[in-house]
Amino acid sequence: MxxxxxxxxxxxxxxxxxxxxxxxxxxxxxxxxxxxxxxxxxxxxxxxxxxxASITALELPYRLQGLTAELAENRANLYATASTEQIINWHESRVNYLITAISRGHHTPTGDFSNLSTGETLDVLYLHRQELIARGAYPVDGVPSFHELHQLYRDAL
Incomplete structure (x- = not known):
């Protein structure tokens, strides 16, 4: 074995x-x-x-609130030929106008560029913002950001 x-x-x-x-x-x-x-x-x-890391706001494509596409394109072309200082001055002025228009409840689109509604003014501010970003001049010191203004507009509706 x-x-x-x-x-x-x-x-x-x-x-x-x-x-x-x-x-x-x-x-x-x-x-x-x-x-x-x-x-x-x-x-x-x-x-x-x-x-x-910090969480930032998600930026979705902006949809015009009051301006027609034709008027928005016209304005964008105007801003493309204006100086950066002019656009900053217009931007600061329109921010103040928006705040006043919101306090007055002026939300109905007018189609009249001399008497814009809150939505139309927000559209103009967006066009300013886009042109200033392209030039590297945004944000504007001492002016609320577009996101803050957009939130103010939405809260007022």
Whole structure:
């Protein structure tokens, strides 16, 4: 029986599988060790960015509130040829006009550029904003942002 045990090779297969499994586990441990430093560093960078990140307002495409597309295009062309200082002056003036028009409840579109409603004025301010952004001159110091003015307009409706 002892002689039969020594000649039997059935246990050798088990040893082969144990050695093969140990090699696979060893390679897994080695690969984890190889990438651990990089992934830890990357994780720290992501954490740092997320901790310092702030949530900003989502800017959706603006939809005209009162101006016709034709009048808006006419105004945009005018602003494209005006100086940055002129647009800033017009912008500051229209912000004050918007605040006054909101306080008076002047919300019905007029189609008359000399007597704009709140929605039409907001459209003009948006056109100012777009032109000033293109020139790198927005936001205007001391003037509420377009988002603040838009919120003021929505609250008044």
């Amino acid at each position: 002892f002689h039969k045990f020594l000649k039997s090779e059935t246990g050798a297969v088990t040893v082969d599988w144990v050695v093969l499994s140990a090699a696979i586990v060893g390679m897994g441990v080695a690969s984890v060790a190889a990438v651990q430093t990089g992934t830890t560093s990357l994780g720290a960078q992501v954490q740092s960015v997320l901790e310092t």
